[in-house]
Amino acid sequence: MIDDTLYIPLHVQLSKSLEEKIKAQEFIEKIPSERELMDMYSVSRTTVREAVTKLVNDGLLIKVHGKGTYVNKKPPIQEWLSSLNSFTETVRRMGMVPTSKLLTSKKLKADEHKIGVFKEEVLMIERLRYADEKPIAIERHYYPLSIGERLSKFNLDKETIYDLLENELGIVLDEAEQYITSKIIEEHLAPYLEIPSGSNVLLVERTIVDEKGNVVEYYIGQYRPDMYTFRIKTKRNINKK
Amino acid sequence: MIDDTLYIPLHVQLSKSLEEKIKAQEFIEKIPSERELMDMYSVSRTTVREAVTKLVNDGLLIKVHGKGTYVNKKPPIQEWLSSLNSFTETVRRMGMVPTSKLLTSKKLKADEHKIGVFKEEVLMIERLRYADEKPIAIERHYYPLSIGERLSKFNLDKETIYDLLENELGIVLDEAEQYITSKIIEEHLAPYLEIPSGSNVLLVERTIVDEKGNVVEYYIGQYRPDMYTFRIKTKRNINKK
DNA sequence: GTAAATTCCAGGTATAGACCAGTTTCTGAG
């Protein structure tokens, strides 16, 4: 079950194994106690706790002192909003496989979509996003042409856009301002997400700027609320003095 | 420096001590090695690592294998209950007048609803929130009785609860974890928000803990999505070199 | 019968010690 001849740390192997069993519904509500896991996998309690702590931080498990460790039944995908993450990163961290399908990629006059942040032409990229082959969201990215033209040379089905921006185009994503609300899905998009038209979606609107304050991206995402939750952890006094 | 006669766990004390020193610029770039910290504080390496790991997760420190642990010079922006949480403040900033109507205030057994967030009885406060006399949200706050009984002596139609908690009751709100998603409104609440039953609402779920990790509040808010948007400003966390 | 005490099992904290894996620095052979 766990192989210590591999180079992979035991707590990582254990963590993955637990994650698979959770997804496979082998643990429905409660997972075995830490001491039981010690025996089951023949590792020390420290290793068990390290593996479990990882899954707790990822939001998959919830520990209750004196009772046990439980499977979190909230929607499977939770986006961590205290740092700027992409769909790809988020889905992957939840132990699922993210994929994309490119729907549209075209130039637009900035005023067509009433996008105040851009003045001239923009490139609009529309993608359908999947997690484990289930459609989760429709995302629309808008870029100034200077960025968009370089971006459109890549395979946007495979690549994660933010990696491309940062690593291939050398653009630094610095700050983002996001709005989250909910609305009725745009009629023609309902079939893509495999939900009835008239359903509600989570709407995310985002503007990203670089270090100099230039708008790098404007983004609109529509997410299935039964599959996606935004998660925010805040702590006081970190930057306050 | 560290007192093990207190009830506070050593790794928490150490973590706080390090956090203070980081903020006080006592560690400018690199913090002492784990083995040095062991000697400085007379604790085991496990304890040191636990304390450091916490600060790494919070984004204050960055570990580099073989080199050392460094102070993150771009700590993530973490908005507290400013734009994101305080209904009162948010509405006021939009130039509207926030008001409240107390719907319910009663004691409940804790066990029906939640897994282990509360152990004993709780006080539940249910309020209808208005902006310029239009109903916007229904909020439910749950408090342990020790807090709830003191809280219920105040006029909850007028006061903002978080001000009361901090300024009147002297309770320190330290960390909050929140989930934002969307769902169908609870049938009986639809008339309060003046929307058709079956409408979608923005759902916010939140747990706030104090410095020792005790749960101070559990909260559920249901917002009219046509009237309310959550705004979050984030900075990309750079975990590289 | 019911309430208090006991016991067991859960996670929480903490120690000491061993060894592994990158990185830098020192050192000695050529």
Next chain:
DNA sequence: CTCAGAAACTGGTCTATACCTGGAATTTAC
């Protein structure tokens, strides 16, 4: 003098052990 290689750092992994606190069931006392 150069530079390979050892030594001496760093964090990373892992074991074994001990005792604490919280929750719940069971036993015991009244």
